[in-house]
Amino acid sequence: MRLYSTLQRELVELPPSPAKIGIYVCGPTVYQRIHVGNARPYVIFLWLRNWLKHRQYEVKLVSNITDVNDKIYVEAAHRSPPIESRKLAEEMSDRYREDTDRLGLGRPDAEPTATETMGEIVAMIAELIAGGHAYEAQGDVYFRVESYGDYGQLSRQKPDQMEDQEPGPLKEDPRDFALWKATKQGEDTSWESPWGKGRPGWHIECSAMAAKLLGPSFEIHGGGLDLVFPHHENELAQSRAAGQEFAHIWMHNGLLRLTGEKMSKSLGNIQTLEQVLKPPPEGWGRETLLLFFMTAHWRSPIDFSIETMDAAQAQANAFREALALDERENPTEEWSRLEQALDDDFNTPLALSILHEWRSRGARSLLFQGLSLFGLNTLKEEARPEVVKLQEERDTARKQRDFQRADELRRHIEKAGWSASDTSSGTVLWPKHERKH
Ligand SMILES: [Zn+2]
Known part of the structure; x- marks a missing residue:
């Protein structure tokens, strides 16, 4: 089995089956009901998980729920009446699970949230500071891009091509990005940390959740093509700077x-x-x-x-x-x-x-x-008993060459949402589903 990886820019072979395959996929930020476009990575990676299992791999699919994010604070404050951001995230997490359950593909093997991973997130940031890969500035903590020589390896951008992801006066280098953000006015949820009250940046959340559930080295990291830069570039830099090998294959699905x-x-x-x-x-x-x-x-x-x-x-x-x-x-x-x-x-x-x-x-x-x-x-659907009865009546009418009655019964069958095909062995029923425009 081979898969195309953005990091190597080529098809990469999986280890021969049976082997353990860890997959981490970036899930939704829960501030509104998910768009049909967000369902694409969900479907692709559930299918892939199910296929790898079919091929005798021992697979663990982890897909997170981002429940701490700027978008959630903004949306919660703009609700009328405004609600707690924590409440909004809980409500939208439930809706996300309901909507994706209805795809009927099963669920990922683990669905961690940033909130439940806060201890690991804070520990990872402290480790990056200790290693000289991050610095604290007035309650914020930033990743020091200069300290990690391979920065840009995933998106293949040169340092001068990279835009300033999030401008800020406290950064040593415009390319640096936040690992921890001090609580600002209007943010109703915060956590204690060695750098004061605040909350984690989005990128470090994923790095910490992946390491917690899949270990320092795993096979596949997935997500939409729009996440290559800066999100995945930053995840890779942080995790490798923290001494982890992190994901081997990086799969990016095309966008809807x-x-x-x-x-x-x-x-x-x-x-x-x-x-x-x-x-x-x-x-x-x-x-x-x-x-x-x-x-x-x-x-x-x-x-x-x-x-x-x-x-x-x-x-x-x-x-x-x-x-x-x-x-x-x-x-x-x-x-x-x-x-x-x-x-x-x-x-x-x-x-x-x-x-x-x-x-x-x-x-x-x-x-x-x-x-x-x-x-x-x-x-493959079985018809309801009343539709089967119409089918039997129609077969009888056709045997008696009462074609008027047979046509009438066909219309009844169609009204019930089924189609009738004439075959040598009699009427065959099949369900026809159509959306009305
Ligand atoms: Zn992510």
């Missing part, structure tokens, strides 16, 4: 794009994960969203629009119909083609094209097994 303002408008409010996951006719439902994510390679951008989601919906309906039909062939030796596609940089568009090939050939068992890897086994 809403092409243009017009597109954004036409989608209206169906941009949160919650809205997209509503079953048709209001949203598209989980199966369509998962198939949509499969259509693009994880490293590529993906365009979210009514057209692309409708295309994914048509694919879901085609799979539903194929799973309801009888098996025509079972070429089990072809399973390895799917394995090869996923083992080679987790190529889901190639895997999807293989699944469609099996679909058109009527290789039903293989298709079901393949879809199950992506949480899409639910595309």
Whole structure:
């Protein structure tokens, strides 16, 4: 199995299975309900975890919840009436878990929060100060970029190309970034530290959570392409400066794009994960969203629009119909083609094209097994008893050559959300899900 890594700028082989694979993925900052774009890394890394387990690896997937952040303070203060930032973070963490649960892919093996890792965060900052890699300035603590020679190795930027991430009069060097921030007015949550009351910077939170749950050296660090700089560059610098090897492979998923303002408008409010996951006719439902994510390679951008989601919906309906039909062939030796596609940089568009090939050939068992890897086994649905009764009545009407009655029964079946296909063995029912525009 090999995966493309931003750090090495090439495909990197995983150790042969069975081996322990630790994966750390940057999760959401919980200040509002998550956007459908935030669901992409969640889906990709849950799929990857599940695939590696299938390949006999012992995997631990850690995905954090950032519950201490500027955005949370700002949003909590702007609520009417204003609420405690801690309360907002708790509420939005619950919503995040509910929304991602509905993807039906299981949960990460650990979901640490910054709040519960405060002891480790403070200890790591103290260690960096002791090693000369950080300095205190009026209650703030900054990482001393100059002290770490490999700074810029992940994003491959030269020192003079790097913008000032967060301007501040107390910094020795514009490239330095905050590890600890002294409490400012309007911030209602703070922690005691050797440098006074304050709270950690975002980057050190992730470094400390990863080390706590995966140890000083682990296999994969993931997140969106927008996190390469400064977030991941800073995580890598801090952790390595603290003597840890940290992550070996750095996977950055391409971003979800809403092409243009017009597109954004036409989608209206169906941009949160919650809205997209509503079953048709209001949203598209989980199966369509998962198939949509499969259509693009994880490293590529993906365009979210009514057209692309409708295309994914048509694919879901085609799979539903194929799973309801009888098996025509079972070429089990072809399973390895799917394995090869996923083992080679987790190529889901190639895997999807293989699944469609099996679909058109009527290789039903293989298709079901393949879809199950992506949480899409639910595309095979059993009809409710009342719909099955309509199906039986229709078969009887057709046997009696009462085609008027058969057509009438087909309409009843469709009203119940199912489609009827005529086959040599009688009426086959399959569920058709469609969003109304
Ligand atoms: Zn992070």
